[in-house]
Amino acid sequence: MNTYLTQLKREFWENRGGFVWAPSAVAIAFFSIFLLGLLVAQTHIADAQIMGVKISQLRINVPDTVLPEILNGFQIFHSVIALIMQMVLGIVLFFYFIASLFDERKDRSVLFWKSMPVSDRDTVLSKIAAATLVAPLIALAVTIVFNLLLVLLLGAFLSLNGVNAWKLLLWQAAPFKVWLTLLVGIPVNAIWALPSIGWLMLVSSWARGKPFLWAVLVPIVCGVMLTVFDAMSSLSIPDSWYWREVFWRGLASVSPWSFDVAGGFRFGIDINHNTQAFELISPTSLLAVLTSAKTWVGAVAGAAMIAGAVHLRRTRELTD
Numbered sequence: 001m002n003t004y005l006t007q008l009k010r011e012f013w014e015n016r017g018g019f020v021w022a023p024s025a026v027a028i029a030f031f032s033i034f035l036l037g038l039l040v041a042q043t044h045i046a047d048a049q050i051m052g053v054k055i056s057q058l059r060i061n062v063p064d065t066v067l068p069e070i071l072n073g074f075q076i077f078h079s080v081i082a083l084i085m086q087m088v089l090g091i092v093l094f095f096y097f098i099a100s101l102f103d104e105r106k107d108r109s110v111l112f113w114k115s116m117p118v119s120d121r122d123t124v125l126s127k128i129a130a131a132t133l134v135a136p137l138i139a140l141a142v143t144i145v146f147n148l149l150l151v152l153l154l155g156a157f158l159s160l161n162g163v164n165a166w167k168l169l170l171w172q173a174a175p176f177k178v179w180l181t182l183l184v185g186i187p188v189n190a191i192w193a194l195p196s197i198g199w200l201m202l203v204s205s206w207a208r209g210k211p212f213l214w215a216v217l218v219p220i221v222c223g224v225m226l227t228v229f230d231a232m233s234s235l236s237i238p239d240s241w242y243w244r245e246v247f248w249r250g251l252a253s254v255s256p257w258s259f260d261v262a263g264g265f266r267f268g269i270d271i272n273h274n275t276q277a278f279e280l281i282s283p284t285s286l287l288a289v290l291t292s293a294k295t296w297v298g299a300v301a302g303a304a305m306i307a308g309a310v311h312l313r314r315t316r317e318l319t320d
Contacts, residue, residue, distance in 0.1 A: 015130070031153075
């Protein structure tokens with residue numbers, strides 16, 4: 001166990017730029033934009049609005065007729081912030097897996113790590129655990145801090161203009177529901193992402209150069225050939241299925257909340273058209289992912305490719 005924790009620490013320290021500083025930089029950038037927006041609003045306070053309601057109206061009381069719109073607007077606010085951070089995490093993890101086994105062969109550090117009493121299997125699994133558990137938890141922590149800072153900033157802005165909005169911002173807008181959904185979704189994301197993880201690590205362990213091109217171009221060439229063959233023949237080959245279930249699932253499912261439960265792609269947003277609610281994937285949708293056959297078929301395929309990556313790490317040491 002101590003050896004495994006040491007490997008996780010190694011992955012964290014070697015990749016803290018992507019795991020910590022990338023989401024933090026995005027959070028700081030958006031915080032700066034939000035602050036600038038409030039400063040501009042302060043200079044035009046007479047016309048400034050919050051979710052379509054003038055601040056001058058909120059100084060007296062929040063009208064019951066617009067309260068649902070304001071609450072839904074804040075829910076959108078919290079969900080979009082979380083979604084942006086998850087998109088950043090997806091990009092980080094994509095390039096992390098691409099380089100996970102290639103870079104150590106390129107700089108020949110794999111020779112040193114192989115001299116340590118750690119198996120290739122444990123090394124690969126520690127990289128997967130770091131990307132699917134440690135990195136999402138860090139991103140969630142950054143999201144919570146970022147979200148709270150924005151709430152505090154908006155609350156201070158409203159208070160300076162005579163509006164008591166703390167209860168509305170912190171409780172009725174329910175950012176806690178978004179955070180809990182993100183936390184529960186971490187292991188579900190890990191299972192859903194196994195095809196991407198397996199493919200990217202397999203390429204990373206096999207390629208002697210340009211792993212990104214191999215990882216992306218091979219599925220593209222296969223898809224184009226299948227599409228052309230379908231167009232030139234009378235056979236019914238499900239090329240659209242290939243692009244959705246093989247190409248997209250094999251490359252992009254590493255991005256959190258890239259679920260495709262109903263057969264059509266959606267990036268983790270669940271909109272209730274009856275109540276106009278806007279939120280990240282609900283517990284019901286998470287359960288649908290876990291009970292979907294495509295989830296577990298993909299997981300088996302991903303596990304097989306991960307096993308291949310372990311074998312290649314053991315037998316294919318250096319790059320050209």
